[in-house]
Amino acid sequence: MRKILLPALLFISCFELTAQADVAKLKEKAAAAADKMEAKTIAWRRDFHEYPELGNRETRTAKIIAEHLKKLGLDVQEGVAKTGVVAILKGGKPGPCVALRADIDALPVTERGDLTFASKQKTTYNGQEVGVMHACGHDTHTAMLMSVAEILAGMKSEIKGTVKFIFQPAEEGPPEGEEGGGYLMVKEGVMDNPKVDAIFGLHIWTHIEVGKIHYKSGSLMASSDWFTIKVKGKGSHGSQPWAGIDPIQVSAQIIDGLQAIVSRQSELTKAPVVITVGKIHGGVRNNIIPEECIMDGTIRTLDSDMQKEVHKKIKLTAEKIAEASGATAEVTIDTKTLVTYNTPELVKKMLPTLQTTVGANNLVETEWVTSAEDYSYYGTKAPSFFFFLGGMPKGKDSKTAPPHHTADFYIDESGMKTGIKAFCDLVFDYMNMK
Ligand SMILES: [Zn+2]
Ligand SMILES: [Zn+2]
Known part of the structure; x- marks a missing residue:
C-alpha cells in the first residue's frame, strides 16, 4: 500500500508544481502585455475623460467599447440595461465562468484644473446647465477592462473557461424615472447564460497610493x-x-x-x-x-x-x-x-493572488466604507470580490487628495497597470484552482 502511495503522492505534487509554474508563466505573459499596452490604456482613458457621458446616456462610450471587443473576436452584446456592453471570451480549455465588471458613466460635475484632456462637455441635469466629468474614475475602469479583454483574448487558447466582461452603465444612478445600473444588468440576466461562477470588480480610489490594493472580507461598502x-x-x-x-x-x-x-x-x-x-x-x-x-x-x-x-x-x-x-x-x-458584500471564502482563496500581484506590503486590509456601489447587485447571484485600487500619486497625502465626485478629482494613470494585472491574475488563478 505504502509503496503505491508514495509514488502517487510524488506524482500529484510534481503535477501541482508544474501546474503552478504554468499559471505563473501565464501571469508573467499578461503582465508584460499590460506594460506594453500602457500607452493605449492611457489613450482610451483620456478619450473617455474628455468625452464623458451621464448614466443611461453613454452611447459614444458604449460604441467604442463594443467596437474594440468585436475586433478582438469576442461574442458581444450591446444595449444591455440600456447602454451596457457584455462580451464573452470562450477559452480554449473547459472551465468555470469568471465575470469582470467595469462601470462606464460620468457625473454632473464641472471639471476644474488644466489637464490637456479635461472635459468641456455640458448637459442639462435636473433642469440645470452643468458640466459632465468622470469625477469618480469610471473612465479608468473602462480603459482597464478593455485592456484586460485585449490581453486575455490574445491568450485565448491558454484560458481554462469563460470570461465575461461586463461594462455597466449608470452606476451613479439612472436619470429620474428610469431604471438602470447594476440592478438592471442583473435583472436582464447578465449573470446567466453562461452562469457566472465568480465575479470580480474594482474601484480606483483617489485616497490610496498607486500600486496598492485595499480589500475587506464580508461587508465592504x-x-x-x-x-x-x-x-x-x-x-x-x-x-x-x-x-x-x-x-x-x-x-x-x-x-x-x-x-x-x-x-x-x-x-x-x-x-x-x-x-x-x-x-x-x-x-x-x-x-x-x-x-x-x-x-x-x-x-x-x-x-x-x-x-x-x-x-x-x-x-x-x-x-x-x-x-x-x-x-x-x-x-x-x-x-x-445593497451592501457590497465580499464572499469570505472567495476572498480567502484569492488573497494570495493579489498578494503576488502587488506584493504583501501593498495589499492592505481596510475598514468599512459608508459610500455605496451598485456592484452589490452582482453579489446576490454569485460569489463576489470587490476591492479598491490605488489612484493617488505616490508621496501625496491622502487627507488632502481631492475626493471623488468633486471638480478637482485626479487620478494617477500609472495605477491602471496594477488593476489590469490584478484582474488577469485573478482570472488565471481562479480558473486553475477549480
Ligand atoms: Zn461615484
Ligand atoms: Zn464610482
Missing part, C-alpha cells in the same frame, strides 16, 4: 437608500400656533428621532448606521405656519438585516412622532444599492 418624509400639519398664523399643527416643528422632532435610531437603537458594534437628512423644505414666509414640510435623506448600513430594521424604525419613528402632535408623516424609502 454600505447599502444606500433614499427616503422622503412628508409631514402634514395644519396651516395657521405664525402668531397663533395653537390654531394649527406646525409641520416644521414636527419635522424637527422627527430629525432628532431619526438620530436616536442610530445612537440608541442600532447595535453599532455589529455594523455602523448613518441616517442623514440632506434636504428640508416647508413654508414660504416667516409668519405663516405651513401645511406641509418635506424632508429627503439617505440611509447607509453595512448589514442587510440592520438595513431592514432601520427602514421599519424610520417609518415608526416618523409616524408616531407626527401622530403625537396631531400631524401625519408619510415615509417612502427607495433602495438604491
Whole structure:
C-alpha cells in the first residue's frame, strides 16, 4: 500500500508544481502585455475623460467599447440595461465562468484644473446647465477592462473557461424615472447564460497610493437608500400656533428621532448606521405656519438585516412622532444599492493572488466604507470580490487628495497597470484552482 502511495503522492505534487509554474508563466505573459499596452490604456482613458457621458446616456462610450471587443473576436452584446456592453471570451480549455465588471458613466460635475484632456462637455441635469466629468474614475475602469479583454483574448487558447466582461452603465444612478445600473444588468440576466461562477470588480480610489490594493472580507461598502418624509400639519398664523399643527416643528422632532435610531437603537458594534437628512423644505414666509414640510435623506448600513430594521424604525419613528402632535408623516424609502458584500471564502482563496500581484506590503486590509456601489447587485447571484485600487500619486497625502465626485478629482494613470494585472491574475488563478 505504502509503496503505491508514495509514488502517487510524488506524482500529484510534481503535477501541482508544474501546474503552478504554468499559471505563473501565464501571469508573467499578461503582465508584460499590460506594460506594453500602457500607452493605449492611457489613450482610451483620456478619450473617455474628455468625452464623458451621464448614466443611461453613454452611447459614444458604449460604441467604442463594443467596437474594440468585436475586433478582438469576442461574442458581444450591446444595449444591455440600456447602454451596457457584455462580451464573452470562450477559452480554449473547459472551465468555470469568471465575470469582470467595469462601470462606464460620468457625473454632473464641472471639471476644474488644466489637464490637456479635461472635459468641456455640458448637459442639462435636473433642469440645470452643468458640466459632465468622470469625477469618480469610471473612465479608468473602462480603459482597464478593455485592456484586460485585449490581453486575455490574445491568450485565448491558454484560458481554462469563460470570461465575461461586463461594462455597466449608470452606476451613479439612472436619470429620474428610469431604471438602470447594476440592478438592471442583473435583472436582464447578465449573470446567466453562461452562469457566472465568480465575479470580480474594482474601484480606483483617489485616497490610496498607486500600486496598492485595499480589500475587506464580508461587508465592504454600505447599502444606500433614499427616503422622503412628508409631514402634514395644519396651516395657521405664525402668531397663533395653537390654531394649527406646525409641520416644521414636527419635522424637527422627527430629525432628532431619526438620530436616536442610530445612537440608541442600532447595535453599532455589529455594523455602523448613518441616517442623514440632506434636504428640508416647508413654508414660504416667516409668519405663516405651513401645511406641509418635506424632508429627503439617505440611509447607509453595512448589514442587510440592520438595513431592514432601520427602514421599519424610520417609518415608526416618523409616524408616531407626527401622530403625537396631531400631524401625519408619510415615509417612502427607495433602495438604491445593497451592501457590497465580499464572499469570505472567495476572498480567502484569492488573497494570495493579489498578494503576488502587488506584493504583501501593498495589499492592505481596510475598514468599512459608508459610500455605496451598485456592484452589490452582482453579489446576490454569485460569489463576489470587490476591492479598491490605488489612484493617488505616490508621496501625496491622502487627507488632502481631492475626493471623488468633486471638480478637482485626479487620478494617477500609472495605477491602471496594477488593476489590469490584478484582474488577469485573478482570472488565471481562479480558473486553475477549480
Ligand atoms: Zn461615484
Ligand atoms: Zn464610482
